[in-house]
Structure formats: structure tokens, C-alpha cells
Amino acid sequence: MAATNPPRTNPARAPFAEDPTRSRGRKVAEPESRTRTPFARDRDRIIHSTAFRRLKEKTQVFVAHEGDHFRTRLTHSLEVAQIARSVATALGLDADLAETIALAHDLGHPPFGHAGEDELQIQMRGFGGFDHNVQTFRVVTKLERRYPRFDGLNLTWETLEGVIKHNGPVTDKLAKPSWSAIAEFDAEYDLRLSGWASAEAQVAALADDIAYNNHDVDDGVAAGLFHLKELLDVPLIGPHVHSALADYPDCDQQIIRLEAVRRMIGAMVDDVMAETRRRVAEGMVDGPEDVRNLGHAVVAFSRDMAEDLAALRAFLMERMYRHWRVNRTRSQARRILAEMFQLFMSEPDVLPTEWQAKIQGRDEAGRARVVCDYIAGMTDRFAIEEHRKLFHLEIWG
Structure with a gap:
């Protein structure tokens, strides 16, 4: 008979974990769910949101229609959530909160990935700018309209904090025009923007790094942008290709x-857990507030891992993100968004009726924000089709 491993048991809750029974609550008070913790309820609201569904056809690196084997924002978000939940569970943190922030972190990305964001930043110069992290926050606090008593999803304080601060304090960004929405919200509902977010939010941020670096390696080889043998001398991934x-x-x-990618994920997860435990002990972190006041991240890669990761990213930047095939797609994507933005600004009556209504009575900056919201919410496929309908008369036949 084959040997069986004993079942794994979840570690005890860490003293610095967020406790859903002590949540700071929601901006608009609601009765508690009878069946879910506040953080699990947040997760479910995100999964059922329109913005989350749209991630299925939004670019990660390759435009969503280029092949059904490549990652999209949706599959990326699911991979981040899986890693975040696993790491949070192993560290004794609240897995629901870590998973929730992971699922939400890319809701504000426009079509065509970073190419789309770059173009919207250009088009929104002079109109308040564009930042996908801020757009994510606006999606969950304003743009999603599903409830009779409030706009947005009315998520818990801890989830909102994690959405906007998962990469660290953000007070240095508040002077940027693109961050004005965060400053305005914070004035009404203090998110303590000068401090670090919860350990669960930090786990979600590191899970994002783990997921996208690994799946970009996988997708890059699968797309033929570089070969497996070319990874043999690349730090971080190379040793795992050799061992496999x-x-x-x-x-x-x-x-x-x-197999090499699977091993690299395992190595990065092990490194995060070891470094986090070291920092917890060194900083005498004994509660959630200790995490926020520590002065640096408590969830992090070790120095050696961070250096290897930087080298891998440099390889991916040269061989994948700047590959001529990717550049060609980026160029096409930016032209599509630029032309639509400029048309909607000069001829707002070609917008759908409900979006025309949102423009009524607004100044130029206000109209630009509505146009930007409309475009940012598009999927890759919808943006391509919308552009074709607006600029190519042959489809009238």
C-alpha cells in the first residue's frame, strides 16, 4: 500500500492577523451577514461585480483574443488569489481578507493592459490624470452600481485599506491629480494612508509578484518569444529549469x-514565509496595529530573492515586454484608445445614451473623466469592436 501523508492542519491564528469580528465596518452601516464573515462577504461582492466579469477579456501581456491559452486579467487575478489564500493560511492570517484584496487588485485596469493605461494617462493630462490603482478604488467605491442605498460595493474598511495601500503608504501620491479621488474619499472616511496596510494586504501584493513573474515566463515560452534553454542562465528560473x-x-x-514554473512558485512562497517570520520576530510584531506602525513591510522577499527577481524582470523586459510582436500590439491598442477618446470628447453624442446622461452639465474635465471611465471599463474585444464601428464604414454593408 502506498504511503499516505497525514492531513495538513491550519496553523493557529497569528496574533497580528486581522480579526473579522473586530472589523472597523463599512462606510454605510449594514446588518451583518448570517452566513459569512465581513471579509468573505466583500469577496463575494467583488466576484459578482460587473468589473470582475470583464477581466476575462482584458489583457495581461497578450491581447485577450490572441489565444485562449494565455493569461488574462481574470485568470491572473484567480492565480494571485490562490497564492494569497495559501500563504495567508500558512501564516495564520485571515485568508478571506487576503483573497478578497487579491481578487480586487486589478479591477481598474483598462483594456490592453499597461498599453491602455499609458494611453489613458496621456489623454487625461490636464483632466486629472489616470492611475489604475485609483481606478480600482473608484470601481469598488463609486462606479459599480448594484445596491439601492449606496454606489460602489460598500466594502469593509480593511478591504478598502488593502485595495489602495497593499504596496505601502500612499501619502506621497496624494498631491498627484490622478489621486484626488483618494484624497477626497479619505477626508470623509479615514483610511490612514500614511501607514502600512494589514499583513493580509501585503500578502496579496507579494502574491501578485509571484503570480505574474511565473506566468509571464510560462506565457513567454508558450508564445515563442524565447526558448526554455534561454532561461537556463537566468537567475531564479534557471536553477529550476536545470533541476526539472x-x-x-x-x-x-x-x-x-x-514543472520549472511550479518549482519557482514554491521557492518564492517559501522565501516570503521565511522572511515574513523573520521580520515578525525581529520587529516584535504582536498585533495588527504593529504591522501598520512597523515602518516597513512585514511581508516581503529576502534580499537574495529580491535581487534574483530583479534580474528575471530585466530578462522579461528585454525579451518579452519589449518584443516587437508585443510592441506592435501595444501600438495598435494605444491608437484605438486615443482615437476613441478624442472622438468621444469632440462628439459626445456618439456615446451610448446612459453615458451621454453622465456628461450633462459637466465641464471639460468632468466630461473627460466620464469618457475615461467608459473606455477603462471596456474589455479588449469590446474596445476593438467599438473602434471598428466608429471608424470603419465597411462594416455597414
Whole structure:
């Protein structure tokens, strides 16, 4: 009989974990759910949101229609959520909160990924700017309209804090025009923007790094932008390609690629957990407020891992993100968004009726924000089709 491993048991709740029974609550008070914690309820609201559904056809690196094997924002967000939940559970943190922030973190991304964001930043110069993190916050606090008593999703304080601060304090950004929405919200509902977010939010941020670096390696090889053998000397991924080849010399290259990526995810997770435990002990972190007041992240990669990760990112930047095929798609994407933005600004009567209503009575900056919201909410496919309808008369036949 094959040996079986004993079942894993969840570690005890860490003293610095967020406690859902002590949540600071919601901006608009609501009765508690009979069946879910406040953080689990937040997660469910995000999953049921329109913005979350749209992630299925929004670019990660490759435009969503280029192939059904590549990651989209939706599959990326699910991978981030899985890693965040696993790490949070292993550290004794609130897994629901970590998962919730992970699922929400990319809701504000426009179509065509960073190319779309870059173009909206250009088009919104002089009109308040554009930042996908701020747009995510606006989605969950204003743009989603599903409830009779409030706009947005009315998420808990802890989730909102994690959405806007998962990468660290943000007070240095508040003077930027693109961050005015955060400053206005914070004036009404203090999110303590000068401090660090919860350990759960920090886990979600590191899970994002783990997920996208690994799946960009996977997608880059699968797309033929570089070959597996070219990774052998690249820090972080190279040793895992070597070990996978040594352990499974007869496997095909696809299996070796997937095994190497799987091992790299495991190594990065192990590193985060070890470094986090070291920082907890060193900083004498004994409660959630200790995390916020520590003065630096408590959830982090070790110095060696951070250096290897930087080298891997440099490789991906050169061989993937700046590859001519990706550049060509980025160029097309930016032209599509630029032309639509300029048309909607000069001829707002071609906007859908409900969006025309939102423009009524607004000044130029206000109209630009409505146009930006309309475009930012599009999927890749919808943006391509909308552009075709607006600029290509041959489709009238």
C-alpha cells in the first residue's frame, strides 16, 4: 500500500492577523451577514461585480483574443488569489481578507493592459490624470452600481485599506491629480494612508509578484518569444529549469516548463514565509496595529530573492515586454484608445445614451473623466469592436 501523508492542519491564528469580528465596518452601516464573515462577504461582492466579469477579456501581456491559452486579467487575478489564500493560511492570517484584496487588485485596469493605461494617462493630462490603482478604488467605491442605498460595493474598511495601500503608504501620491479621488474619499472616511496596510494586504501584493513573474515566463515560452534553454542562465528560473531537466530528462519541453514554473512558485512562497517570520520576530510584531506602525513591510522577499527577481524582470523586459510582436500590439491598442477618446470628447453624442446622461452639465474635465471611465471599463474585444464601428464604414454593408 502506498504511503499516505497525514492531513495538513491550519496553523493557529497569528496574533497580528486581522480579526473579522473586530472589523472597523463599512462606510454605510449594514446588518451583518448570517452566513459569512465581513471579509468573505466583500469577496463575494467583488466576484459578482460587473468589473470582475470583464477581466476575462482584458489583457495581461497578450491581447485577450490572441489565444485562449494565455493569461488574462481574470485568470491572473484567480492565480494571485490562490497564492494569497495559501500563504495567508500558512501564516495564520485571515485568508478571506487576503483573497478578497487579491481578487480586487486589478479591477481598474483598462483594456490592453499597461498599453491602455499609458494611453489613458496621456489623454487625461490636464483632466486629472489616470492611475489604475485609483481606478480600482473608484470601481469598488463609486462606479459599480448594484445596491439601492449606496454606489460602489460598500466594502469593509480593511478591504478598502488593502485595495489602495497593499504596496505601502500612499501619502506621497496624494498631491498627484490622478489621486484626488483618494484624497477626497479619505477626508470623509479615514483610511490612514500614511501607514502600512494589514499583513493580509501585503500578502496579496507579494502574491501578485509571484503570480505574474511565473506566468509571464510560462506565457513567454508558450508564445515563442524565447526558448526554455534561454532561461537556463537566468537567475531564479534557471536553477529550476536545470533541476526539472535533471529529474525528468525524458519529458517533453512543455512539461519541463510547467514543472520549472511550479518549482519557482514554491521557492518564492517559501522565501516570503521565511522572511515574513523573520521580520515578525525581529520587529516584535504582536498585533495588527504593529504591522501598520512597523515602518516597513512585514511581508516581503529576502534580499537574495529580491535581487534574483530583479534580474528575471530585466530578462522579461528585454525579451518579452519589449518584443516587437508585443510592441506592435501595444501600438495598435494605444491608437484605438486615443482615437476613441478624442472622438468621444469632440462628439459626445456618439456615446451610448446612459453615458451621454453622465456628461450633462459637466465641464471639460468632468466630461473627460466620464469618457475615461467608459473606455477603462471596456474589455479588449469590446474596445476593438467599438473602434471598428466608429471608424470603419465597411462594416455597414
